[in-house]
Amino acid sequence: MYGSPSHGVHLTDAPAGRADRLGRVSTEAPGPESTAHVPSGTPAAASADRPRVASRIAAIAESATLKVDAKAKSLKAAGRPVISFAAGEPDFATPQHVVDAAVQAAQDPRNHRYTPATGLPELKQAIADKTARESGVSVDPSQVIVTNGGKQAVYQAFQTIVDDGDEVLLPAPYWTTYPEAIRLAGGVPVDVFAGSDQDYLVTVEQLEAARTPRTKALLFCSPSNPTGSVYSAEQTKAIGEWALEHGIWVISDEIYQDLVYDGVRFTGILDAVSALADTTILVNGVAKTYAMTGWRVGWSIGPADAVKAASNLQSHLSSNVSNVSQRAAIAALTGPQEPVEAMRAAFDRRRKAIVEGLNAIPGFVTPTPQGAFYVYPDVTALLGREWAGSTPTTTLELADLILEHAEVAVVPGEAFGPSGYLRLSYALGDDDIAEGVRRLSELFSA
């Protein structure tokens, strides 16, 4: 099941006028801006033959996680008592001392101006310090680029190192943004699938089987979104050494590094294999650790040439991240860390409750995740059977049925790779978790 090109998944009902991956536009009735009635022979008529939206951009799938979350919110707004396990963000408020630093920053005219595109020097220093402390690698602040969330860091990393036709090995299940970011750079995502029987962790043998002369990079995400799986120090080292041996770049997404449980220690890929530093880009951010998803502060760290190229890109794309948010991030990284531990402890408690609850439902096989705030049950046993009057054959259909009949929102596995799985975030209150699991249990006990 590995080595196959990823085709992305469209959970979406394509909006009218949207082109498919080949640039063919839907034949639905033309909208008010249609050029359908322009006489032939005019320049406008000639352009009518071409897709209105560039095929490169029209081919991007809507974020499935955001779509499910939006659907759950709109049902809730319509009065339905929906419990949503769909969100990919902490439910806690940002720690008060971080908010206070931002309020103060907003009052300071120095923050009202453009600042260096790659970030405030104090923040870059704080990021270098955190990286030494937690990722086990010493970096110079000049290697850091502060980005508009980890998402921009991911996008820029692929833009920086991937050329047209380059293959990027993508362990699946994967975060839904990676394949889109790879394609936008002209690359070809190559799925390397690991199922629940291997705790969703790929092996060096699988990676090697998928390697070709066109393989340029490996995406490595530990702890993982969507599975919560964490690679051990030994597994990380083996993968890092394999990448080094074959000259394969590694984009290592460490955004969940502080959210680990059961005494597990996060191991950074450059801590495991320091010689890989010349071909590795680290991605990280404050969003998940500090409950700061809305503040939009992430970063990338890499070797000098890649950093220079990515800074040039960012200088034309977005320039500096909001100074107020950067000041807040400095407070988060350098201030008291007790709020982080309190949130981690709450996630840990919820993790245990949801795993226990789901595994008590026949048909759910839920490995115990050791990181992030997601569980990823294998529900293949529920497919092809009748539930509440219908017989889902994919997890897309199953997720719809669950929302309709149990008023519980979950994200189908198709958003992250193969069908047969569901992602549930446990970043919600203990009572909601208990009630959501109870409803699932009721639906599938029939």
Ligand SMILES: Cc1ncc(COP(=O)(O)O)c(C=O)c1O
């Ligand atoms: C694995 C992973 N990387 C990066 C990000 C980006 O986070 P942000 O852009 O909010 O910093 C996310 C967010 O969901 C994520 O799950």
